[in-house]
Amino acid sequence: MPSAQEPQPNEAEGQSARASARRRLGKFDLSSQGPILGLILLAIVGTALNSDFASLANWMNVLTRTSFIGIIAVGMTFVIISGGIDLSVGSMVALIAGSIILVINSLATHIDAPVLVVIVGMMVSLMMGAAFGTMHGLLITKGRIEPFIVTLGTLGTFRAVLTWLADGGAITLDFGLSQTYGPVYYGTLLGIPIPVWVFLGVAIIGTVLLRRTAFGRYVQAIGSNEQVARYAAVDVDRVKILTYAFLGLCVGIATLLYVPRLGSASPTTGLLWELEAIAAVIVGGTSFKGGSGRVTGTVIGAILLSVIGNILNLTSIISVHLNAAVQGIVIISVAFLQRRRP
Amino acid sequence: MGLAVEFHGIAKDFGSVRVLHDVSFRLEAGRVYGLIGENGAGKSTLMKILAGYHEPSAGAVVIDGEPVSFASSREAEERGIVMVHQELNLADALTVVQNMFLGHEIRKGFLLDEKTMARQAEAALESVGAHSHPDDRVGDLIVAEKQLVEIAKAQVRHTRVLILDEPTASLTPNECEHLFSLIAQLREEGIIVLYISHKLDEVERVTDEVIVMRDGHFISQAKTSETSRSRMAALMVGRELSDMYPPKRPVSDAGEPLLRVEDVSVAGWAQSVSFSLMPGEILGFAGLVGAGRTELFEGILGLRPRSSGRILMGGKDVRMGDPRAAARLGLTYLSEDRKGKGLHVGRVLSDNLTLLDLKTYTHPFLSPREERAALDRAVDEFGIRVGDRDGLASSLSGGNQQKLAIAKYLAPEPHIFVLDEPTRGVDVGAKRDIYFLIDRLAAEGRGIIVISSELVELIGLCHRVIVMRDGRVTAEVPADRLSEEELLSHAIGTRTAAE
Numbered sequence: 001m002p003s004a005q006e007p008q009p010n011e012a013e014g015q016s017a018r019a020s021a022r023r024r025l026g027k028f029d030l031s032s033q034g035p036i037l038g039l040i041l042l043a044i045v046g047t048a049l050n051s052d053f054a055s056l057a058n059w060m061n062v063l064t065r066t067s068f069i070g071i072i073a074v075g076m077t078f079v080i081i082s083g084g085i086d087l088s089v090g091s092m093v094a095l096i097a098g099s100i101i102l103v104i105n106s107l108a109t110h111i112d113a114p115v116l117v118v119i120v121g122m123m124v125s126l127m128m129g130a131a132f133g134t135m136h137g138l139l140i141t142k143g144r145i146e147p148f149i150v151t152l153g154t155l156g157t158f159r160a161v162l163t164w165l166a167d168g169g170a171i172t173l174d175f176g177l178s179q180t181y182g183p184v185y186y187g188t189l190l191g192i193p194i195p196v197w198v199f200l201g202v203a204i205i206g207t208v209l210l211r212r213t214a215f216g217r218y219v220q221a222i223g224s225n226e227q228v229a230r231y232a233a234v235d236v237d238r239v240k241i242l243t244y245a246f247l248g249l250c251v252g253i254a255t256l257l258y259v260p261r262l263g264s265a266s267p268t269t270g271l272l273w274e275l276e277a278i279a280a281v282i283v284g285g286t287s288f289k290g291g292s293g294r295v296t297g298t299v300i301g302a303i304l305l306s307v308i309g310n311i312l313n314l315t316s317i318i319s320v321h322l323n324a325a326v327q328g329i330v331i332i333s334v335a336f337l338q339r340r341r342p
Numbered sequence: 343m344g345l346a347v348e349f350h351g352i353a354k355d356f357g358s359v360r361v362l363h364d365v366s367f368r369l370e371a372g373r374v375y376g377l378i379g380e381n382g383a384g385k386s387t388l389m390k391i392l393a394g395y396h397e398p399s400a401g402a403v404v405i406d407g408e409p410v411s412f413a414s415s416r417e418a419e420e421r422g423i424v425m426v427h428q429e430l431n432l433a434d435a436l437t438v439v440q441n442m443f444l445g446h447e448i449r450k451g452f453l454l455d456e457k458t459m460a461r462q463a464e465a466a467l468e469s470v471g472a473h474s475h476p477d478d479r480v481g482d483l484i485v486a487e488k489q490l491v492e493i494a495k496a497q498v499r500h501t502r503v504l505i506l507d508e509p510t511a512s513l514t515p516n517e518c519e520h521l522f523s524l525i526a527q528l529r530e531e532g533i534i535v536l537y538i539s540h541k542l543d544e545v546e547r548v549t550d551e552v553i554v555m556r557d558g559h560f561i562s563q564a565k566t567s568e569t570s571r572s573r574m575a576a577l578m579v580g581r582e583l584s585d586m587y588p589p590k591r592p593v594s595d596a597g598e599p600l601l602r603v604e605d606v607s608v609a610g611w612a613q614s615v616s617f618s619l620m621p622g623e624i625l626g627f628a629g630l631v632g633a634g635r636t637e638l639f640e641g642i643l644g645l646r647p648r649s650s651g652r653i654l655m656g657g658k659d660v661r662m663g664d665p666r667a668a669a670r671l672g673l674t675y676l677s678e679d680r681k682g683k684g685l686h687v688g689r690v691l692s693d694n695l696t697l698l699d700l701k702t703y704t705h706p707f708l709s710p711r712e713e714r715a716a717l718d719r720a721v722d723e724f725g726i727r728v729g730d731r732d733g734l735a736s737s738l739s740g741g742n743q744q745k746l747a748i749a750k751y752l753a754p755e756p757h758i759f760v761l762d763e764p765t766r767g768v769d770v771g772a773k774r775d776i777y778f779l780i781d782r783l784a785a786e787g788r789g790i791i792v793i794s795s796e797l798v799e800l801i802g803l804c805h806r807v808i809v810m811r812d813g814r815v816t817a818e819v820p821a822d823r824l825s826e827e828e829l830l831s832h833a834i835g836t837r838t839a840a841e
Contacts, residue, residue, distance in 0.1 A: 208707065211708075212707035212708045213704070213707060213708060214700035214701065214704055214708065216708075217693065217697070217700055217708065218700075220689070220693075221686060221689070221693070221697055224686045224688055224689055225682070225688075227682055227683045228682070228683055228684065228685060228686050229686075229697070230645070230665065231645070231665060231675070231677050231683045231684065232665070232697045232698050232750070232751075233664075233665040233666040233668070233669040233674075233698050233754075234666070234697070235664070235666055291688065291689075
């Protein structure tokens with residue numbers, strides 16, 4: 001009797017394995033391959049419309065401009081996977097940028113070593129970012145306030161403090177110092193701009209952190225179900241604080257790369273960057289509900305969104321003023337393709 | 343009023359997998375039917391077809407001689423077929439009356455006819471013996487009361503077929519009694535009641551006929567009075583279950599206890615509880631729902647504020663601030679709420695298995711290959727029946743999810759393992775596996791604590807059972823005095839420890 005029934009479960013197992021392989025393949029196609037396919041498609045369209053698009057110079061330009069949002073979006077990926085959100089990153093960029101310019105300018109009047117002064121400024125950028133992020137994490141975990149509310153509050157606060165520091169105008173890096181600081185943005189290594197190298201580095205670190213460390217696993221576990229993680233001896237508060245601190249650090253990195261570009265900070269610095277960073281994460285296939293996502297997806301999402309703007313700039317089919325509208329449609333389309341059945 | 347329901351050669355495929363094969367049987371008005379089978383036998387799928395949640399791939403449901411096809415549960419409801427799900431389908435934020443009429447609101451012109459709805463709700467609540475008021479918020483009700491609200495909701499919809507899926511899973515014995523008399527009342531009214539349960543003693547008590555399913559096939563339909571419990575179990579698993587429980591091993595009470603809890607209180611739940619646990623001992627915790635057993639252990643683990651007392655392990659005071667500290671000290675706790683607190687059902691098996699012990703697989707980066715090897719070992723060691731080892735935890739049946747959860751909480755090699763309702767929603771075959779596993783863990787010298795609402799299980803498994811009532815320990819019953827009457831009397835409070 002039992003031997004006659006034996007093949008049945010095996011067959012069923014085989015079938016269910018095949019079915020789930022197909023399911024995985026389906027998911028693989030949409031949420032993992034979707035963004036890269038979209039990017040390739042856009043590149044083909046861009047090249048067809050304007051031959052300048054495919055030039056190395058244009059690509060380096062796009063990648064350099066993407067690197068700021070991209071670096072922030074890598075940090076944002078962790079926060080969103082853990083089930084959180086940070087709305088303040090754009091304002092944080094503005095405040096950190098203004099602050100380090102003030103620090104560099106004033107140190108330079110006392111110390112006659114511009115390189116050292118700029119390095120100190122860059123360190124301050126990293127420290128401020130990490131400190132702000134840690135503060136968010138503490139308010140969210142120990143203060144038990146919703147991340148949306150905490151960062152909505154600091155979104156206003158950071159930018160207001162910068163506006164106050166700048167007295168409503170701009171804070172500008174002294175001329176000699178911007179010569180010293182300039183190469184951090186304008187310099188290249190092996191023909192590739194420094195910000196792109198840093199973006200690549202942050203992306204690799206982010207990928208490894210998320211996929212191959214206990215921290216990354218805990219981030220996903222908390223986003224999937226915080227209670228289950230808590231019962232499974234995961235230090236939920238600590239992991240959450242670390243995600244915000246890591247995002248803050250990413251903001252600090254993006255800011256120290258961005259400051260030499262314009263050499264100034266004003267109330268419009270980093271405006272709406274939070275939305276661009278969140279959009280990059282979502283376009284990249286990370287679930288807004290948390291639990292799962294990929295850093296590589298985020299990187300592609302960030303590049304994809306800026307390629308759209310680049311194509312609109314290079315061609316005249318759609319007005320460049322509609323850039324945000326096209327991006328918006330892309331975001332909603334991606335979310336539509338990736339939606340899960342209830 | 344009454345109607346007859348027939349299943350005619352029902353088959354159901356999910357993708358390429360056939361989960362129901364040619365199921366045919368007939369139900370008559372005014373009878374209570376027990377529908378039993380192991381997890382994955384196809385009971386729930388069949389009932390969901392009847393209640394309009396799924397459509398059959400072949401065959402038909404015939405009601406009063408007329409084949410029907412429901413496109414939605416709403417259409418089934420219109421024919422008087424209502425399913426009360428195990429995880430009750432009520433909106434916590436709405437009131438009782440709002441829930442009862444959700445989607446079926448009575449209107450007066452453009453406005454809702456609140457008065458009529460309240461009146462009907464009140465009458466229905468009274469007829470099922472519910473204590474809640476139509477305006478109570480459902481989220482504030484206890485589980486048993488919510489269940490009565492579900493049945494009252496079925497009443498106002500003129501139900502003729504009522505499907506109850508594991509209705510007593512979180513009810514106390516008193517609440518069960520009430521439910522049983524309500525079922526008898528429904529039968530008098532000519533309603534067909536389909537009672538899905540793993541608890542064979544309940545099936546024996548409340549049903550007229552028992553229908554057994556196994557592996558998607560209809561196995562038998564027979565009068566309950568002519569089917570013994572052991573016969574039911576044998577039909578379900580397809581073999582004789584000679585013995586559910588392993589023989590009890592002797593436990594030495596000499597030497598230092600593994601764990602000693604002294605005067606621990608958990609605000610609002612437990613009052614100065616003391617007990618100790620010896621190596622190799624299986625210690626049971628009995629009590630009604632709300633007696634504070636789960637909350638006591640959540641307090642010991644630091645998941646709830648603990649207001650007083652000491653915890654000693656191996657004779658030394660320990661500080662347990664959170665589950666992390668507890669795991670480091672060698673104590674893990676598997677929650678009763680498997681989906682909400684025990685497993686990440688939406689994640690793959692190996693992620694679940696290794697979560698408590700990730701450092702083992704980190705050098706310095708996680709090794710997916712080693713994690714997968716650990717899963718392969720656990721599948722063999724714990725007898726987890728897995729279709730696709732790369733699949734999600736949600737693809738496992740309840741019993742196999744529970745085995746995975748046990749393997750997960752054993753990964754840090756605890757000396758003390760607390761299992762809260764270890765066999766809830768688990769089929770008979772897997773239950774037996776879990777009992778023997780618990781016995782093996784104890785034989786290895788671990789201390790095991792089993793919190794359970796199934797008294798039979800505590801009696802069959804434990805060396806000693808502590809009974810709690812209203813947050814206090816009311817008795818400590820040794821193995822030779824364990825009986826349902828003894829445990830129940832202490833749990834309900836008809837007898838005190840002093841007697």
